[in-house]
Amino acid sequence: MTDSITRLDATALAEAGRTLEGGTPLDILRWASNMFAPRLTFATGFGAEGCVLLDLIGRHDLDVDIFTLDTGLLFPETYELWRRLEDKYDFTIRSVSPELSIEQQAATHGPELWEREPDRCCDMRKVTPLTAQLAGFDAWITAIRRDQTDSRAGALAVEWDPKFALGKVNPLVRWTKRDVWAHLLKHDVPYNPLHDRGYPSVGCLPCTSMVNAGEHDRAGRWRGALKTECGLHTQADGADEFGNTSSPA
Numbered sequence: 146m147t148d149s150i151t152r153l154d155a156t157a158l159a160e161a162g163r164t165l166e167g168g169t170p171l172d173i174l175r176w177a178s179n180m181f182a183p184r185l186t187f188a189t190g191f192g193a194e195g196c197v198l199l200d201l202i203g204r205h206d207l208d209v210d211i212f213t214l215d216t217g218l219l220f221p222e223t224y225e226l227w228r229r230l231e232d233k234y235d236f237t238i239r240s241v242s243p244e245l246s247i248e249q250q251a252a253t254h255g256p257e258l259w260e261r262e263p264d265r266c267c268d269m270r271k272v273t274p275l276t277a278q279l280a281g282f283d284a285w286i287t288a289i290r291r292d293q294t295d296s297r298a299g300a301l302a303v304e305w306d307p308k309f310a311l312g313k314v315n316p317l318v319r320w321t322k323r324d325v326w327a328h329l330l331k332h333d334v335p336y337n338p339l340h341d342r343g344y345p346s347v348g349c350l351p352c353t354s355m356v357n358a359g360e361h362d363r364a365g366r367w368r369g370a371l372k373t374e375c376g377l378h379t380q381a382d383g384a385d386e387f388g389n390t391s392s393p394a
């Protein structure tokens with residue numbers, strides 16, 4: 146299968162996904178690295194699931210490009226986690242920035258655009274930079290899990306991504322939130338301390354608030370706005386583009 150698959154063949158990717166169905170996340174990552182590197186990337190948002198994947202990539206020295214979308218508005222705890230992960234695993238997580246700084250955006254579109262037009266803000270600070278980055282790769286790794294949302298219930302370990310037109314690798318597709326946290330604790334993986342303080346899903350600082358008992362993990366994102374995701378999905382499904390939704394079990 147590995148020799149005959151066409152990189153951008155959706156049918157072949159789906160077949161690979163079915164073959165890898167019983168594989169561990171490490172099996173799937175190794176397969177993807179063998180298949181796609183150096184044109185394989187992981188866009189991490191530093192969620193709990195993302196930290197699991199960074200741990201596997203780092204400890205097993207897998208050939209994967211890694212980047213994050215630095216909107217310029219991340220929590221100090223997220224920036225600190227970024228550095229802790231780089232130090233622990235001795236890899237570089239590339240910073241991908243929007244075209245406009247916060248100051249330039251304010252000058253051009255008015256201050257605190259996220260308060261007035263969050264979709265436009267997300268488009269400029271997340272969607273456009275991500276789209277440009279992915280255009281340079283044959284496949285990207287995401288942290289999505291089947292149990293996150295109904296629309297992800299049919300996700301495969303490997304599949305075609307019609308939105309960005311490249312392969313999509315989902316190593317954690319069969320895992321649960323409990324699996325994610327068991328891995329983080331077992332392997333002493335750095336994670337965002339905000340998860341322990343009522344923030345199960347952490348995005349940009351102005352658009353993230355604490356979650357109350359009984360609320361969905363994503364309830365603290367864009368609270369009060371008719372918005373639940375960054376606009377990167379084919380289907381709005383309540384998890385972000387990186388599949389980050391977890392909090393400690």
Ligand code: SF4
Pocket residue numbers: 216218259262263264266267268270271348349350351352
């Ligand atoms: S999450 Fe908020 S601040 Fe960040 S890009 Fe989207 S609207 Fe802007």
